[in-house]
Amino acid sequence: QAAQQQQQQQLANNVDAADAAAAAQQQQQQQQQTHQQQGTPGAPQPEDLIPTKFVWTYGGRQVHVCGSFSAWTEAVPLTWEAHPEHAAQGCFAVVIPLVPGYHQFKYIVDNEWRHDPARPHLPDPNGHLNNWVFLKRPDNTAAAYTQQHMVPPPGMQHAAAAAAAAAAQGGGMDWQSDPQAAAAAAAAAAAAA
Structure with missing residues (x-):
């Protein structure tokens, strides 16, 4: 039973890590889109x-x-x-x-x-x-x-x-x-x- 709980916890951690990675990737894509629309801050105009x-x-x-x-x-x-x-x-x-x-x-x-x-x-x-x-x-x-x-x-x-x-x-x-x-x-x- 302890092994099963540990396995479920590890699965939950993996899901959380995958969700975090997907969220980070989505945030990075949004930032890139914003930079393309507004120009990169500090970049020469x-x-x-x-x-x-x-x-x-x-x-x-x-x-x-x-x-x-x-x-x-x-x-x-x-x-x-x-x-x-x-x-x-x-x-x-x-x-x-x-x-x-x-x-x-x-x-x-x-x-x-x-x-x-x-x-x-x-x-x-x-x-x-x-x-x-x-x-x-x-x-x-x-x-x-x-x-x-x-x-x-x-x-x-x-x-x-x-x-x-x-x-x-x-x-x-x-x-x-x-x-x-x-x-x-x-x-x-x-x-x-």
């Missing part, structure tokens, strides 16, 4: 994001960009854009909406990690070079592409001078609209620094 264009002009068959903006877990593909005047020339590009702030990134070209040597870059703790950008919320949020203000981390003033020169030439993240002019501006800024 679309109006807070800055459309940022990443450009790769050094060739390749497949080009992706990966960075701190995705915790280095997502490689975003770039698409080929032909130059409007010279069809054989062009670049790989993608626009990614990013939150204002500091971002490191790197390109993956034909499965090889690469940085853009003509753009601001710095070594990571393992000595690998990453490109970086600091996005400042623009005064005019209606602009198609932001003109960001590059703010260097300590020791990166020379890169900031090159970035400022490129921005003065119509830069921003759309760095490579005229690669020769951007390279000349960067070289002039580096020589002046």
Whole structure:
């Protein structure tokens, strides 16, 4: 009889546990539905994001960009854009909406990690070079592409001078609209620094 009572108690406990698990699952589904309807608290809203264009002009068959903006877990593909005047020339590009702030990134070209040597870059703790950008919320949020203000981390003033020169030439993240002019501006800024 004691064994039977113990068995009934265990069965009741199992039913209670199953009911609790079902209730927890239902509550989680309701929370997910609420987040989808209202947006996740603390998540950036679309109006807070800055459309940022990443450009790769050094060739390749497949080009992706990966960075701190995705915790280095997502490689975003770039698409080929032909130059409007010279069809054989062009670049790989993608626009990614990013939150204002500091971002490191790197390109993956034909499965090889690469940085853009003509753009601001710095070594990571393992000595690998990453490109970086600091996005400042623009005064005019209606602009198609932001003109960001590059703010260097300590020791990166020379890169900031090159970035400022490129921005003065119509830069921003759309760095490579005229690669020769951007390279000349960067070289002039580096020589002046």
